[in-house]
Amino acid sequence: MPELLTANNVRVRFRTEGAVEAKFKGIADPFIDAVMEVSFSLAKGETLGLVGESGSGKTTLGRAIIGLVEAQSGSIRFEGKELIGLPAKAYKAVRREVAMMFQDPVASLSPRKTVRNLIIEPFKIHAIANRDHDQEVERLLEMVGLSNAYKGAYPHQLSGGQARRVGIARALALRPKVIIADEPTAGLDVSVQGEVLNLLKRLQAEQGLSYLVITHNLPVVRHLSDRLAIMYLGRFVEMGNTAAIFQRPAHPYTLGLLAAVPEPDPDKRRDKLELQGEIPSLRNRPTGCEFHTRCPFAQDKCLHEAPVYKEVEPGRFASCHFPFPDAQTAVIS
Amino acid sequence: MADATDNLLEVRDLAVEFRTARGTVRALRHVDLTVPKNKVVGIVGESGCGKSTLINTLLRLLAPNAAVPNGTVHFQGRDVLAMNETELNQLRGQLVSMVFQDPMTALNPVIKIGKQMTDILYRDRQSLSAKRDRASEMLRLVGIPDATDRLNNYPHEFSGGMRQRICIAMALMMNPALLIADEPTTALDVTLEAQVIHLIRELRSSFQCSILFVSHNLGLIAELCDEVVVMYAGEVVEQGNVRDLFHNAQHPYTKMLLECDPSRITEVGPELPTIPGTVPDLIELPSGCIFSPRCPKSFEECQRKSPDTYAIHEQHSARCFLTRDA
Numbered sequence: 001m002p003e004l005l006t007a008n009n010v011r012v013r014f015r016t017e018g019a020v021e022a023k024f025k026g027i028a029d030p031f032i033d034a035v036m037e038v039s040f041s042l043a044k045g046e047t048l049g050l051v052g053e054s055g056s057g058k059t060t061l062g063r064a065i066i067g068l069v070e071a072q073s074g075s076i077r078f079e080g081k082e083l084i085g086l087p088a089k090a091y092k093a094v095r096r097e098v099a100m101m102f103q104d105p106v107a108s109l110s111p112r113k114t115v116r117n118l119i120i121e122p123f124k125i126h127a128i129a130n131r132d133h134d135q136e137v138e139r140l141l142e143m144v145g146l147s148n149a150y151k152g153a154y155p156h157q158l159s160g161g162q163a164r165r166v167g168i169a170r171a172l173a174l175r176p177k178v179i180i181a182d183e184p185t186a187g188l189d190v191s192v193q194g195e196v197l198n199l200l201k202r203l204q205a206e207q208g209l210s211y212l213v214i215t216h217n218l219p220v221v222r223h224l225s226d227r228l229a230i231m232y233l234g235r236f237v238e239m240g241n242t243a244a245i246f247q248r249p250a251h252p253y254t255l256g257l258l259a260a261v262p263e264p265d266p267d268k269r270r271d272k273l274e275l276q277g278e279i280p281s282l283r284n285r286p287t288g289c290e291f292h293t294r295c296p297f298a299q300d301k302c303l304h305e306a307p308v309y310k311e312v313e314p315g316r317f318a319s320c321h322f323p324f325p326d327a328q329t330a331v332i333s
Numbered sequence: 334m335a336d337a338t339d340n341l342l343e344v345r346d347l348a349v350e351f352r353t354a355r356g357t358v359r360a361l362r363h364v365d366l367t368v369p370k371n372k373v374v375g376i377v378g379e380s381g382c383g384k385s386t387l388i389n390t391l392l393r394l395l396a397p398n399a400a401v402p403n404g405t406v407h408f409q410g411r412d413v414l415a416m417n418e419t420e421l422n423q424l425r426g427q428l429v430s431m432v433f434q435d436p437m438t439a440l441n442p443v444i445k446i447g448k449q450m451t452d453i454l455y456r457d458r459q460s461l462s463a464k465r466d467r468a469s470e471m472l473r474l475v476g477i478p479d480a481t482d483r484l485n486n487y488p489h490e491f492s493g494g495m496r497q498r499i500c501i502a503m504a505l506m507m508n509p510a511l512l513i514a515d516e517p518t519t520a521l522d523v524t525l526e527a528q529v530i531h532l533i534r535e536l537r538s539s540f541q542c543s544i545l546f547v548s549h550n551l552g553l554i555a556e557l558c559d560e561v562v563v564m565y566a567g568e569v570v571e572q573g574n575v576r577d578l579f580h581n582a583q584h585p586y587t588k589m590l591l592e593c594d595p596s597r598i599t600e601v602g603p604e605l606p607t608i609p610g611t612v613p614d615l616i617e618l619p620s621g622c623i624f625s626p627r628c629p630k631s632f633e634e635c636q637r638k639s640p641d642t643y644a645i646h647e648q649h650s651a652r653c654f655l656t657r658d659a
């Protein structure tokens with residue numbers, strides 16, 4: 001499959017102290033790395049899921065791709081064209097082809113615009129002289145399964161699911177090739193989640209879209225994505241085929257995430273917790289393997305030596321000294 | 334049914350209405366709810382099903398345009414709807430306390446945690462240092478390290494998961510008889526969610542309180558609750574113990590809700606089941622069964638009249654004609 005979007009060793013840093021303040025406090029490196037040397041590729045028609053806890057850098061990575069935050073090093077290529085370092089004006093053209101659906105369906109819509117105006121906003125921003133905006137609005141509303149009657153409604157008059165559909169219509173307006181969907185189902189009821197996921201699936205099949213789905217909801221990516229990347233402290237700790245990862249996760253963090261999802265069955269209650277504690281501060285990354293502070297399988301080696309992110313089986317990457325099934329046997333023996 | 338004295342909270346045939354410019358919103362109708370002592374009762378339902386209205390009625394926190402035309406609410410045998418302000422102040426916070434959805438907004442951002450916690454103990458005639466000891470003890474109990482020092486921190490100095498732990502600690506400080514948790518983990522990651530649920534389960538046994546757990550996450554309900562109440566558009570459509578509900582659901586709505594839960598999917602691709610149609614307008618209720626416009630199994634009688642609650646067995650009932658006929 002031809003690669004549409006590729007990222008190589010992408011790094012996004014944020015300044016934590018001003019230059020003067022840092023000097024005064026004696027901080028040599030007043031930065032945190034929100035995204036650390038991340039590489040992936042996305043083919044046409046493919047869906048890649050980015051999964052991790054809050055603060056793992058998944059949203060930052062998504063925003064770096066469409067230039068809402070600046071990536072400091074590495075390379076992000078869309079159809080072969082380098083995006084890092086692109087001037088703001090040139091980036092605007094990229095955003096016609098790589099669209100973003102933001103978190104929080106209602107808050108991402110301007111409260112003072114009607115649905116019609118929200119949907120034609122992309123055409124205005126990109127100065128696309130369209131003779132018939134109303135026809136476009138109708139086309140897009142129909143595509144996302146909303147009645148034309150909602151044209152005059154304001155966001156506060158919409159339910160979460162309807163607002164999400166408007167967000168999808170906006171993302172689709174300029175016929176993009178890639179959609180970055182940040183938490184597409186967060187805050188929606190279970191039955192509505194299903195509707196939105198079905199819609200995203202259908203649109204992908206109809207238009208050959210590629211999706212980058214950013215979420216902490218594992219059932220959602222399980223349904224939607226072909227491949228999965230698990231992020232922890234800004235790095236990919238595991239990447240591979242979705243079904244394979246769900247079946248046999250290689251990294252203990254992935255295992256912990258999977259085990260944390262409650263099953264809707266009272267006979268399958270969990271007695272022990274796989275993942276204790278919380279994600280450490282980016283200002284204070286743990287030594288060795290950065291996951292060792294929470295890893296139930298951590299060995300001596302993990303405290304001192306950082307594991308290499310490498311291919312552990314064809315198409316599966318992980319950064320762990322004892323990737324499964326090794327880790328399990330290590331614990332049992 | 335259990336003896337009335339075993340039940341902490343009893344709601345019978347409750348109706349709540351809101352007067353609006355468009356007409357009267359009939360937010361709750363014929364709601365029965367029983368919370369036995371030392372049990373966790375879950376309320377499941379989608380947005381707009383009346384979960385929050387029900388909770389607000391229990392604490393008499395309804396908006397001024399609300400009216401209760403019918404029904405009774407008894408807490409420890411006392412009529413909540415007839416309580417005066419003094420009695421209500423005792424009910425709220427002391428007998429019943431609440432953990433809210435969003436730990437970011439539930440805490441006051443400009444007041445230190447210690448002060449917010451000791452303020453809850455305003456009823457106790459204790460020294461401040463004794464109250465602070467109790468506060469740090471509570472923080473330790475919910476798993477916050479360096480509890481004594483952290484009393485001097487502001488809410489923003491804690492992570493989201495920590496803040497929700499603090500909210501739980503605050504809710505338990507008065508040793509309430511009933512803890513109401515309204516979607517306590519929606520703002521948290523799955524890993525923290527699992528931790529908070531684990532914590533609630535642990536604390537429940539040491540504090541001996543009943544819990545009313547409101548959520549639309551079926552997985553969490555299955556994980557935590559003893560009994561479950563399913564609400565749809567202002568009515569309780571089914572209730573029973575957690576096993577019966579998840580393994581032997583009777584009401585078509587419950588069945589469809591369980592089927593469309595994305596966490597049941599195990600493969601990429603297939604179309605997810607959904608519930609076609611939308612929640613009815615509560616100003617102009619459809620005649621007959623409230624779910625009939627969306628129900629794949631509805632028949633002629635469903636459109637004509639509203640079903641009563643029919644028992645499947647002693648502790649499991651559904652508001653559906655199919656249950657009556659079975």
